Amino acid sequence: MSKDIFVFVEQRDAKLQSVGYELIGEAASLAQDLNQQVVAVLIGDKVGHHAEELIAYGADKVLVVDDPILGEYMTEPYAKAMTAVIKEKEPEIVLFGATSIGRDLAPRVSARIKTGLTADCTALRIDPETKLLMMTRPAFGGNLMAVIWCKTHRPQMATVRPGVMQPMERDESRKGAIEHVNVAFSESDKTVEILEVVKKTRTAADITQAKCLVSGGRAMGGKEAFGMLRELADLLGGDVSASRAAVDSGWLNKERQVGQTGKTVRPDLYLACGISGAIQHVAGMENSGTIIAINKNDTAPIFGVADLGIVGDLTLILPKLRDAIKKAREKGVNYTAPSSEQYVGMENILYHVQNDIAYLTINRPRQMNALNRKTLQEISSVADKLKNDDSIKVLIVRGAGGRAFVAGADISEMQNMNEAEGREISLMAQEVFVKIKELPQIVIAAINGFTLGGGNELAMACDIRIASSRAKFGQPEVNLGLIPGFTGTQRLSRLVGSGTAKQIIFTTDMLSAEEALRIGLVDAVVPPEGLMRTSRDLALKIMSKSIKAIKLAKKSINEGMPLEFSQGLLVENDCWTKCFAEDGDGYEGMSAFVEKRKADFSKAPKRV
Amino acid sequence: MKIIVCIKQVPDTNEVEIDPVTNTLIRTGIPVIINPDDKSGIEAALDLRDKVPGSTVTVVSMGPPQAEMALREALSMGCDDAILISGRQFGGSDTLATSTIISAALKKIGYDLIITGRQAIDGDTAQVGPQIAEHLGIPQVSYVEEITPEDGALIVMRQYEDRYHKIRVKLPCLLTAIQDLAQPRYMTVGGIVDTEQKDIQILDFDALSDFLDPSAIGLKGSPTNVVRSYTKEPKSQGAILKGLTPDEAVDAIMARLHEVHLI
Structure with missing residues (x-):
C-alpha cells in the first residue's frame, strides 16, 4: 500500500x-x-x-x-x-x-x-x-x-x-x-560524458526568459537613468527592458523592447517606470504576473493594467526603492503597506478599496493568519473607519496566503496570561466582532482554508460566508483547556443550533466545507479558484440593489433575531417605515416598477 | 546517420483568444503551425545531414490526418521523408501513452539520432521526449542548444538555468531542442514542388501492433486524465495610489513585492 x-x-x-x-x-x-x-x-x-x-x-x-x-x-x-x-x-x-x-x-x-x-x-x-x-x-x-x-x-x-x-x-x-x-x-550508468561545466555569466539579453523585468519609458528622461533600473533589476534577480519610445531614443537596445514591435514578455513581476502604456506596449506585457507602474500622470493608460499603480515622481521613489530592497535582502525585513485614502496597510492586515468594494485581508500568512492582539486592534480600527463611510457598501474579509482564512487565535501570546488578562482579551475580541456584525456595510467572508477557533468566530461575525471547497472549520479550544471566547459559544449555537454547536465544540472535530454548508455554518461552497470571483459577483449583485433597503433588512434581521418574536416585529415595522421616509428608496423603487423602467437608486429620491 | 525529427502540429497560442462573454477559449479559426522548438529541431537535423555524409532526415508526427500539413511543410524545408502516426486507437493519449506509441513507431522505423522539441506550446509538458528515450532505453540530453558531430557520437551544449554542460553522447540517443538551437530555414519553391511528389507514410495501430500493448495507449491506457478545465479570472483593475510621499510609495511597492514573494 x-x-x-x-x-x-x-x-x-x-x-x-x-x-x-x-x-x-x-x-x-x-x-x-x-x-x-x-x-x-x-x-x-x-x-x-x-x-x-x-x-x-x-x-x-x-x-x-x-x-x-x-x-x-x-x-x-x-x-x-x-x-x-x-x-x-x-x-x-x-x-x-x-x-x-x-x-x-x-x-x-x-x-x-x-x-x-x-x-x-x-x-x-x-x-x-x-x-x-x-x-x-x-x-x-x-x-x-x-x-x-x-x-x-x-x-x-x-x-x-x-x-x-x-x-x-x-x-x-x-x-x-x-x-x-x-x-x-557502476560506470555503465554514465550514459553521457560531461566534458565541461560552464557557469553562465550574463549572456545576450533574452528578456522573455526573465522572471522579473524592470522596464523604463520615455519619462525616464535619458540613458543614464537606466543605470538605476539595472541596479533594481540586479537586486530583484531580473533584467531591464524598455518601451519603444525609450528604444527609439537610443537609451537601450532593440532586443530589450517590449511590445507589439518588440517582444512579448510574461515575467512574474513587471515594474513599469515612466511608461505611459500605449496599447502596443500593453499588448506585449499585460499577461505578466504582477504589474507595478510608477508614473507622474494619473491618467496614464498603464494604470489600467497595473495591479498596483503609484502616481509619483520616479527620481524620488526609485533610489529609495533600491535602498529598501537592499535592506530587505540583507535583513529579511517584513514589509506592509502604508496608509493613504485608498490603501490602508497596517502590520497584520491589508485594507484596500477596488471598484467600490472594500477588502480586509488578514495578512500573517506564515502564522496561518492567527489573530493576536495587534491584529484585532487593526481590524477594530478598520471597522471604526467603515462605520462612518457611506461610500463603501460591501466589505469582503479574507485571509492572505492560500492556506488559511484564520487558523485561530495566537496561542503563544495568550499562553502566560492571568485571569484578568484572559478576561480582557476576550472582551476586546468580542467587542471587535460585534463591531463587524453591526457595520452598516454588508460583510462577506471569502473563506479559503483553515477557519478555526477565533477564525470561525470572525467568519460568523460576517453577514454571508462563501467557502472554498478546500476550507475546513472547527472550534478546537477545549484541546487547549479553553472554550470559544471570542463570541463563539453564543454565535455558533444561534447559527447552527445548540446541539450541533456543542458537538463541534466538545469533539473539536474539523468540518469540511460541504459539512459546514449542510449545517448552515457557511452559505455557499465554490471551487478554490472561483472563491474571489464568486464573492465579488455577490458583492456587485448586492450593490446593484437598493443599498438603503438592504442595510435596513440587515438591521432588522440582526436586531430582531435575539428578541422575542413580537418585539422583533416592532423592529421590522420600524425599518420598513424608514423605506417610506423622505430619504428612503421605496418611492423610486416602486415608481420604477409601476413605470416599467429600471430603478436608479444612485440619485437622491425625489417626490413630486 | 539516420536522423528522426519528431514534430507536433499545434495551435498558434499567440493567437488564442478568450471569448469575453462566455470566458471560454475560442477554439475555431486558430492557425496551426509546426511547434517552434520542433522546427528548430528540423533545422538542426538538416544542418547535421550536410555535415555528416550519407545522413538522412525523417520527420515523424503523431496526430489526426490534418497533421499531414505540418509534415508537408517539413518536407518542403528539405526533409527526406515523412511519417504520420495516426489512428483512432491513439486518441486521448496522455504523455506516457503518446510516448509509448511514438517509441513503437521508432522501433519499427529504426534510428541513430532522434530529435524532439523541448516542449510544445499547447501543452508545455516537455515530457514526451524523455519518455520516448526511456522506452527505447537510450540516453537523452534535453534543452540542447548546440550540436557538433563526432565519430559515432555528438558533442552537445545542454542548457540549465545557471550553467551549460558540454556533453559527449554516443549514438543512438535522443536530444530535445530549444529554439536557440537553430534558426529554421524557409520552405523553398523547389522544395514545395518536390514535396508534392512525395508520399507520406501512415502508420496506424495495425502497422504498429507488433510493438504495442493496446492497454497502454489511448484514453484507457493513459494514467492521467483531465478532470475539468477553465479559463483564468479576467484581470481586474488594481489599486491606484495618489498623493503618497516617496517613502509611503516605496512601502506600498515593498508590501506588494513581499506579497508575491519577490523579497
Whole structure:
C-alpha cells in the first residue's frame, strides 16, 4: 500500500535550491489532508549534511542517496536513484520542481515506473472524497487552466512551477528521521560524458526568459537613468527592458523592447517606470504576473493594467526603492503597506478599496493568519473607519496566503496570561466582532482554508460566508483547556443550533466545507479558484440593489433575531417605515416598477 | 546517420483568444503551425545531414490526418521523408501513452539520432521526449542548444538555468531542442514542388501492433486524465495610489513585492 508524499530536493554544487523548500511546504499541507508524512529525497555528492535543514523546513523524514557519480546532474544516475527510492518505499505522491533538471528527470522516471506525470503545476490539492491529488496546470500559453488527476497508477507524480508554493517557516525544533539509501552505481550508468561545466555569466539579453523585468519609458528622461533600473533589476534577480519610445531614443537596445514591435514578455513581476502604456506596449506585457507602474500622470493608460499603480515622481521613489530592497535582502525585513485614502496597510492586515468594494485581508500568512492582539486592534480600527463611510457598501474579509482564512487565535501570546488578562482579551475580541456584525456595510467572508477557533468566530461575525471547497472549520479550544471566547459559544449555537454547536465544540472535530454548508455554518461552497470571483459577483449583485433597503433588512434581521418574536416585529415595522421616509428608496423603487423602467437608486429620491 | 525529427502540429497560442462573454477559449479559426522548438529541431537535423555524409532526415508526427500539413511543410524545408502516426486507437493519449506509441513507431522505423522539441506550446509538458528515450532505453540530453558531430557520437551544449554542460553522447540517443538551437530555414519553391511528389507514410495501430500493448495507449491506457478545465479570472483593475510621499510609495511597492514573494 503506497503512502507518504515524497519531494525530490534539487541541489546544484551541493547547494539546496529554494524550490525544494517550497515543495516541502506544499507537501506538508497535502500530508495533513491525507494524514501522511512528508519525505524529502536528497540526491547528490556529499549532501547529507543538508538533511537537518530539510527537517527544519518541515520534512518528517529525509532519504539521502549520496554518491560521487551524483555530483553534476546526469539523467541516468539520478533516474536510477529516484527509481530505486520509489520502488523500495512506494510513495503515494512524488513532487519535483519544474526546473530544467526536474523536467528532465521526472518524465524519465515516470516512464520507467510506468505512472502518470503532470507537468508544471501551479496548484495542488487533495480531493476530500476520493483522496486523489488534484493537479492544476496552465495550458495554451496560460490561456487555459486544466485540473488533472492520476486515478489508478501510483505514485501520483507532478512537477511544480518554482516560486508558486510557500515554504514553511524554519523551525529548528522540528524532529525528523534521516535514512541513507544505498544504490549500487557502476560506470555503465554514465550514459553521457560531461566534458565541461560552464557557469553562465550574463549572456545576450533574452528578456522573455526573465522572471522579473524592470522596464523604463520615455519619462525616464535619458540613458543614464537606466543605470538605476539595472541596479533594481540586479537586486530583484531580473533584467531591464524598455518601451519603444525609450528604444527609439537610443537609451537601450532593440532586443530589450517590449511590445507589439518588440517582444512579448510574461515575467512574474513587471515594474513599469515612466511608461505611459500605449496599447502596443500593453499588448506585449499585460499577461505578466504582477504589474507595478510608477508614473507622474494619473491618467496614464498603464494604470489600467497595473495591479498596483503609484502616481509619483520616479527620481524620488526609485533610489529609495533600491535602498529598501537592499535592506530587505540583507535583513529579511517584513514589509506592509502604508496608509493613504485608498490603501490602508497596517502590520497584520491589508485594507484596500477596488471598484467600490472594500477588502480586509488578514495578512500573517506564515502564522496561518492567527489573530493576536495587534491584529484585532487593526481590524477594530478598520471597522471604526467603515462605520462612518457611506461610500463603501460591501466589505469582503479574507485571509492572505492560500492556506488559511484564520487558523485561530495566537496561542503563544495568550499562553502566560492571568485571569484578568484572559478576561480582557476576550472582551476586546468580542467587542471587535460585534463591531463587524453591526457595520452598516454588508460583510462577506471569502473563506479559503483553515477557519478555526477565533477564525470561525470572525467568519460568523460576517453577514454571508462563501467557502472554498478546500476550507475546513472547527472550534478546537477545549484541546487547549479553553472554550470559544471570542463570541463563539453564543454565535455558533444561534447559527447552527445548540446541539450541533456543542458537538463541534466538545469533539473539536474539523468540518469540511460541504459539512459546514449542510449545517448552515457557511452559505455557499465554490471551487478554490472561483472563491474571489464568486464573492465579488455577490458583492456587485448586492450593490446593484437598493443599498438603503438592504442595510435596513440587515438591521432588522440582526436586531430582531435575539428578541422575542413580537418585539422583533416592532423592529421590522420600524425599518420598513424608514423605506417610506423622505430619504428612503421605496418611492423610486416602486415608481420604477409601476413605470416599467429600471430603478436608479444612485440619485437622491425625489417626490413630486 | 539516420536522423528522426519528431514534430507536433499545434495551435498558434499567440493567437488564442478568450471569448469575453462566455470566458471560454475560442477554439475555431486558430492557425496551426509546426511547434517552434520542433522546427528548430528540423533545422538542426538538416544542418547535421550536410555535415555528416550519407545522413538522412525523417520527420515523424503523431496526430489526426490534418497533421499531414505540418509534415508537408517539413518536407518542403528539405526533409527526406515523412511519417504520420495516426489512428483512432491513439486518441486521448496522455504523455506516457503518446510516448509509448511514438517509441513503437521508432522501433519499427529504426534510428541513430532522434530529435524532439523541448516542449510544445499547447501543452508545455516537455515530457514526451524523455519518455520516448526511456522506452527505447537510450540516453537523452534535453534543452540542447548546440550540436557538433563526432565519430559515432555528438558533442552537445545542454542548457540549465545557471550553467551549460558540454556533453559527449554516443549514438543512438535522443536530444530535445530549444529554439536557440537553430534558426529554421524557409520552405523553398523547389522544395514545395518536390514535396508534392512525395508520399507520406501512415502508420496506424495495425502497422504498429507488433510493438504495442493496446492497454497502454489511448484514453484507457493513459494514467492521467483531465478532470475539468477553465479559463483564468479576467484581470481586474488594481489599486491606484495618489498623493503618497516617496517613502509611503516605496512601502506600498515593498508590501506588494513581499506579497508575491519577490523579497
